Amino acid sequence: FLNVQQATRQKVPFGIAQIGKAFRNEITPGNFTFRTREFEQMEMQFFVEPGTDMDWFEKWKAWRREWHVGLGLDDSRLQFHQHGEKELAHYARAAFDIEFDFGGTLGFQEIEGVHNRSDFDLKQHQEFSAKRLEYVDQAANKRYLPYVIETSVGADRVTLAVMVNAYREEAVAGEDEGRTVMRFHPGLAPITAGVFPLTKKDGQPEMAERVAADLRKRFPVFYDDAGAIGRRYRRQDEAGTPFGITVDGDSTRNDDVTIRFRDDLAQIRVAAAQAGEVIAGYLAKDHPVAEASRA
Structure with missing residues (x-):
């Protein structure tokens, strides 16, 4: 956060996004691509002023769903799953999964998570690095630890969703044989x-x-x-x-x-x-x- 903010002179709110290989110590891998030890992940952390975090959270929820629809996914096959009290991480203010209906025995599966992680991430970094990570808002003459709105996307899962969504077997007027098409x-x-x-x-x-x-x-x-x-x-x-x-x-x-x-x-x-x-x-x-x- 601090390196990017200072090197590029960013003002809050701003985000940092990346894509790459992720690894997880999965004890029981399986369920096709939904539980693996290695996968391609897209992630963004968007830093906002405390007090504006829930407004930004709702905006990112909507934008992320629109992004999936923009890939061609049928909006009727998408749904939000809100993390209940038992699912919600202790530091999170809110968390929703975006799920896609893969059909068959898979049904709805998570393809992305959108989370309001409060100031937990920067507070932890600050504590263990012994380095101040507060953002200085010169216009308002105040300092604060930004809250983080995080989106985390399984690129493998989205790729599968795009292929499942596109696949059709169709009848063609005037022809005995139908066609298979990827839309x-x-x-x-x-x-x-x-x-x-x-x-x-x-x-x-x-x-x-x-x-x-x-x-x-x-x-x-x-x-x-x-x-x-x-x-x-x-x-x-x-x-x-x-x-x-x-x-x-x-x-x-x-x-x-x-x-x-x-x-x-x-x-x-x-x-x-x-x-x-x-x-x-x-x-x-x-x-x-x-x-x-x-x-």
Whole structure:
């Protein structure tokens, strides 16, 4: 706290966040990824003035839930679990877990904890280091030990939640076989766009490769020319790729492409040179093309 505060001239309130490996002396590991001795952890401590701590605690509760929803998690599958009197640590003023419904036998499991740790952390450090850690509020002409609002996220658990939330097995109108699709938030998808020539003739592969090369300057792109176009779409659906770009006979004549949307299977026709801008617009959620333009 003191090193960061003095080195960066921070004023309370401010926070310190980090991500890395965490280790726990777990006596009985198990329950899949929920009880392990080694895991990836994201943690933040936000330092606030005493007396404002519960207001900040409520804000961070709301912000942290919004963060998970922003990853694409279904809000109806999230819930808060308040620590009761027997669960609450002796130094904590309040504690809530954010839980996600993984379904099946797992049900709701904790993916993050949000805690008001009062001044316990800095008081302990101050006592055992024999170093004053009080913050000097020059404007108010007072000193105090900040209270800490802590958020602690299991990155492994959130990753699993994102995958469980995204997985779908869906029927497709007009087709005997359904499809398996990973409905990742477009910003989280490992591959942003798949590029497919409809056939291996009439200059379509060459144009598709040019389109793919241009898009790779901005996004992760997968080029696929093997098999029927429907199967290529399905492979990318299973990988969670949000956009499929097809080069067909009209493309080579008109220098345009078809963009297929993973989630609703809608398609739009755009100039090949504008494909990257269209995708970027959808990723930013502010694309000027209206929904009505989808064919």
